[in-house]
Amino acid sequence: MKLTPLQKRAYHKQRNTQQLDLNLTALVDVFTILIFFLLSNSTEVEVLPASKAVTLPESNAEKSPKPTVVVLVSGTDIVVEGRRIAMVSDVMASPEDLIAPLQAELQLLSTRQVVSQDKQGEARAITIMGDKDIPYQLLRKVMVTCARANFSDVSFALRQKADA
Template sequence: MAKLTPLQKRAVRKARHGTGLDMNLVSLIDVFTILIFFLLSNSSEVEILPSSKSVRLPESTAEQSPKDTLVVVVSAEDIVVDGRTVAKVADVMAARDDLIAPLKDMLTVQQQTRQVVRSQNAEEGQAITIMGDKDIPYQLLRKVMFSCARAGYADVRFAVRQKVST
């Protein structure tokens, strides 16, 4: 008999004992099924608006959940669209004109870049959510709404915090 190398000896021993490794896939399938149900149930019900520590939302008893729209954040200092500061509130309040030109320009660009997948969702592309601090003056809010309307957003919504009923 020819002399075997250590690698060949190991291969012979493995073939002689021939025990294969059996995997029990039932438990893995159970884990993945639970994971899929968890992800599906949590992904559709919660709508998260961008949070800002400088904005305190007014409270409301509204039960309607928010829809995925473009969000304009109006704090006491800044007006922010899509994470970018568009204008300073002090400059907007000092201006006599109701139109906030940088806001209108940014919203026009945003509307042009948002792609409508279905023709049924074309109206959703014209919806915008204003997330304004509860202490901002009405004059500022009116200027923001006017600028949104001039940019082509017909459906203006307001973000509120749901009032806890006791």
């Protein structure tokens, strides 16, 4: 059967107007499951603020960190929650064990923290991120100052050792 040019044009026009119906319900379901999976798995990892000035020691510890006040002690500075508090050279030159600016900052932070009535007398938690090459005397001064500011629950930030 031979088609006339008018019939050919009508056939092509009819063929081009037919559209496929896309069922987006399955695609939306897949994306919903993907978003739920990503959100549920993103809360498992606790990341402490990192600094290139601090090289953490390595450990085999499996316990994950809890959210606390972070004191970063590098070779040059002492930083609390991102604010530079004191210089290491000034702290090491001082004969006292107490670091006054650090104590003042920790006391200020402790007044901002919400503490329930039954836990008011308990010590507060703090995480010290100390460079692995800082002297013990400096670390001792930081720990004494934290204890005097009622931050006695001290944790040290470490790098997870790679399994060999």
